[in-house]
Amino acid sequence: MNAEILVVEDTPASLELLSQLLAHAGYTVRPALEGRMALRSAQASPPDLILLDVRMPGIDGYEVCRRLKDDPRTHDIPVIFLSALHEAGDKLKGFELGAVDYIAKPYQPEEVLARVRTHVELRQLQSRLEERVAERTAQLLDAQASLHESQSRLQELAGFLQTVREEERAGIARELHDELGQALTALRIDIGWLKEKASQLGPSVVERAEAAYSLVELTINAVRRISEGLRPGMLDVLGLAAAIEHHVSQYQERTGIACTLAMNREEFDIGEPLATAIFRVVQESLTNVARHAAAGWVSVQIDDGEDEIRLCVEDDGCGFDTTGHKKTFGLLGMQERVKILGGNIEIISHPGQGTRIEAHFPKDRERK
Known part of the structure; x- marks a missing residue:
């Protein structure tokens, strides 16, 4: 299994035992005899998993774990404590600091490998999930950017069409007012003159002339209303x-x-x-x-x-x-x-x- 494990153990014999056990199982092992060395190693190149002894001279395992979890570079590395302690309070303290598991001393090879394999697989699954999430997030951001650009273009087009529409309506309104309106006004004047002269031709002619005059008046009012509606x-x-x-x-x-x-x-x-x-x-x-x-x-x-x-x-x-x-x-x-x-x-x-x-x-x- 292609995974790198940092083993932190202050007893050389135990460190050698764990290193050989994990190496034979296919893991890449980085040994560290004390806390400061382990911190420098993890920060320089974060491993996939850390096996961390609790009782060590100098910086103990709890303090190493706290510093690992406080550092963004090493915060997400799973930590399994190695300890001969069996008190519930000791285990609880480790979990509160961010550890994912405990392996009790003396080591049972099958237990060590089983717990390591479980947390390495979880770590790898988490890494793949994070990569997938990052990939989908990038795709979503690209899609949002494209959508925003499309919306901006559509809005610009809508604004252009509104401007063209207003210009067209203004042109039609001017034609109605200037050409059709003036022609109807001239026609109204002529029909008014004919209406005055029609009295000599009999009542029926006068009646038709008055009807034509009224129709022209209605048409002029309609044209004015339509023109104002198009563009006041x-x-x-x-x-x-x-x-x-x-x-x-x-x-x-x-x-x-x-x-x-x-x-x-x-x-x-x-x-x-x-x-x-x-x-x-x-x-x-x-x-x-x-x-x-x-x-x-x-x-x-x-x-x-x-x-x-x-x-x-x-x-x-x-x-x-x-x-x-x-x-x-x-x-x-x-x-x-x-x-x-x-x-x-x-x-x-x-x-x-x-x-x-x-x-x-x-x-x-x-x-x-």
Whole structure:
């Protein structure tokens, strides 16, 4: 059996006997006649097992064991005490110091070999287990690093897609407003002129002209509403505070849900990505309230702090079970927007107790 054993015995005859017994069994033996020699040997090259005599001149076996267990280099080496002592207190002291076994003098060769073989095998199993654990830990750390890198890339991609999406929505909104909106406005003017002239052609022509004029009015309003939903012009022209105030006012008028808005700034000195994210979270939160909450009131609060901006949207609606509720794309979209900017969002809701959505956006991340 390929294992190295340090035998510490102050009696030369006993040391020779143990060394020959173990060598014949296939072990590599390192003899030591006293404690200091044993400590230097173990620290220089840790063996697989130590057979340690208790009663020795100078440093006794108990002190050698204590020093071995205090040293990280030798702490895990199993120690078997060699002793003629038979008192239970002596054995207990050895086990308290970290010994794994006792071999009583006079030595019985079969007992010595059996105990040595058992603890050498345990030591080797422990070493292989530690190597396996270290190997699996390294694999796990590599996997975690790869996962973290993948998550970072996915987050960067999500941020890029959000930016592209906002730019696309802004482009569509401008086309609706500038091209389609202007064309419809010109058409409304022309139909208004025809309506004035149609009185000479009879009531039926006047009626058709008025219907066409009303249809153009409805279409203009629809285009304006769609354009504002895609990208509110106020967000680019007047800033976040004005855009939020206008959106909340229009929302209350359109849904009939009582809304309160509280902001601690007349305007927020933040960049376009953060302003867009806050507006979209407010927009999506209010949309969810109108669609699902059956609420009587909803409040929106935005607080601009030194290091972060806090947004809270709360309603008195029906609420839902957040643990078992299937998340909608709206909720997932809000969470992703906040996460991309390094923030965090919490959705608190219980059936029959309304819902509160609270998001925190770090300002330092936005400045980078």
